[in-house]
Amino acid sequence: MTETRERSLPQLLPWHEDAVAQLRKAWAANRLSHALLLQGAEGVGKQSFAAWLACAVLCDKSAGSTLNCCGECPGCALFAAGSHPDLVLVMPEEEKQQISIDQVRAATERLTKTSYRQGYKVAIVDPAHLMTPNAANSVLKTLEEPSARSLLILVSSQPSMLLPTVRSRCQKVTILRPSRDQAIEWLRAKSGHAVEPALLEFAGGAPLRALAYADGRFDALNEHMQKSLGALLAGQADVTQVAAEWEKDALVERLTWLDLWLSSLARAALAGNADLVTFPGRSAHLPSPSQPLNISGVYSMVDRARALKSQLARTALQRELAVESLLIALMEVLAPRPADGQSEPSRKRA
Ligand SMILES: [Zn+2]
Known part of the structure; x- marks a missing residue:
């Protein structure tokens, strides 16, 4: 039983220290705000931090003492079992991209009621920027008339998408990205093997996201991208077929890879330093920084890759055709x- 309990207790990450210190200080001074906006990039562990905070505020041993999730008391046991009666978790319902007013109302009403365990009541809204405008307005009322010993935790990687009035009424807690060295060290310990800095860059510096790719997924993607681009440039691949492959499998990751690779290629060419290429070329057909490069053309491709990525999230555009024209x-x-008098290398098209 103890094992199960330990496993499901929220874990802090090494780079959460500053945010923990900020909250412990407020707790010790009895100045913990009724509403917190927990913000930070994707993949820095905001969810586990929010869970730790909820657990700590509900922990029987925190009252009048250091804010902590002890893992031993009945409060922590209920939390670990996922059945703490004073905790409400609000997330988008399955298949939905938004958090509705009904969900938010149910949670904020719970905060106004008496605690079942004579302690705090906690609600977590994650991700808060997915609240509908009505839901956000409903949260606003709670922020203006908070109940005693209640804590509302809004979690968001895109706080600028929240209503300014909601944002301004919350105490901000920011989870920063760890330093590169700290992240690499953590990734090495977690994955059990050495991790290339390129993987961290691919994950936008976010360790949890990087960890999800550290099991060989990133290596496979890197390999496949180099191979398919190399084959295309050598005139040995069918662009329609490659576009279909990309579309079917990990398109967003591929576009991210392309963005980083092209940007670094242009930087390397400008600086005349091949070491600046993020994913060093493994295919003889990929351009090397020593070759003349159409730098403005490369930057315009970076823009196109980014534009395509943002359109995929919004519209049902014909991805495959879009990828094909990009390629x-x-x-x-x-x-x-081609030098004068030479013809363009032939490229197969379906
Ligand atoms: Zn406890």
């Missing part, structure tokens, strides 16, 4: 410039 443009930009 055709990319080949134009990256193809070695």
